Amino acid sequence: MADTIKIGKVTVSRTAALAPMAGVADRAYRLMCKRYGAAYVVSEMVSAKGICYSDRKTAALCTVTDEERPMAVQLFGSEPEFMAEAVKIVLEYEPDIIDINMGCPVPKVVNTGAGSALMRDVPLAAKITEAAVKAAGDVPVTVKHRAGWHYGEPNAVEMAKALENSGAAAIAVHGRSRDQYYSGESHNDIIRDVKQAVKIPVIGNGDVTDADSCVRMYEETGCDLVMIGRGSYGNPFIFDEIDARMNGREYVPPTLEEKMRVMLEHIRLILQLSEKNEEMAMHEARKHAAWYMNGYYGSAKFRGRCYLLSSYAEAEALAEEFIQLQKSRNDNNL
DSSP states (O other): OOOEEEETTEEEESSEEEOOOTTTOOHHHHHHHHHTTOSOEEOOOEEHHHHHTTOTTHHHHHOOOGGGOSEEEEEEOSOHHHHHHHHHHHGGGOOSEEEEEEOOOOHHHHTTTOGGGGGGOHHHHHHHHHHHHHHHTTSOEEEEEEEESBTTBOOHHHHHHHHHHTTOSEEEEEEEEGGGTTOSOOOHHHHHHHHHHOSSOEEEESSOOSHHHHHHHHHHHOOSEEEESGGGTTOTHHHHHHHHHHHTOOOOOOOHHHHHHHHHHHHHHHHHHOSSOHHHHHHHHHHHHHHHTTTSTTHHHHHHHHTTOOSHHHHHHHHHHHHHHHHHHHHHTO
16 A cells, blocks of 8 residues: 655645646546546645635635545745735635645746745745744645756755745645746756755655656655646546556556547536536637647647537547547558
């Protein structure tokens, strides 16, 4: 059996967690990953200031369903007082954990002084964490941050120590600097250095795409938990693969037919949970459909067609056509 770790009072299986991903990891996505064995999931990031001003999206972003637990709601912001107030509001949704984003590299977040901009102001990052911890009571507060602001100038250890001293219950470290965005390599050595520097649990994140890379991260960093982001795109099966490896059971990869069945199940869930009409909800589903088709013969053309989908019936027909294409190619290669 896989081990477990404790984040505050929350027990998490030591397999793999789903990273928070804005515009991707909505409830439908989280539920699909949970069904395939994600040990822990985190919401899309929510603006602390937006919550304080009663942003209409708050309820949709902060709601935690029993099927998703253990789950964290992730907040971002640059002002301790707004963060504290937002935490109090979020507690009404009964999250298992509250996570603070100090790693998002996109300009619209960084330009407000939030996300990875806080890598440049460790004292402010510590004050924000301290304010959140005080407001959260017995709900653990965690922080996700990057290796540093500039490539080659990591300050993740300094950051992690300051956050630990501010009461953070765990730290998640993405092994890239802000200026790397999502390119180049994620640095496991930086995650290892953080793990060796603090006593609280450390979650490693970056470049985990299968069970082998997950095991490698555990071995090379000594981290307490591995978190997967882009490796789960169109691939909730990665969590089952990792769970199988950690629990010593055989893993059977999904067939193309199974992948297409799960893709359609995922789209149905998006439509079911969306407040938009079918055509508008399908806009949300398009990228997910495309990701499930990655890596197959002729998939580039089909992925392009995914971005034109406007109904579930069209998705069904496209999935069936894709299956037939692969079958005919396999028959021709016999």
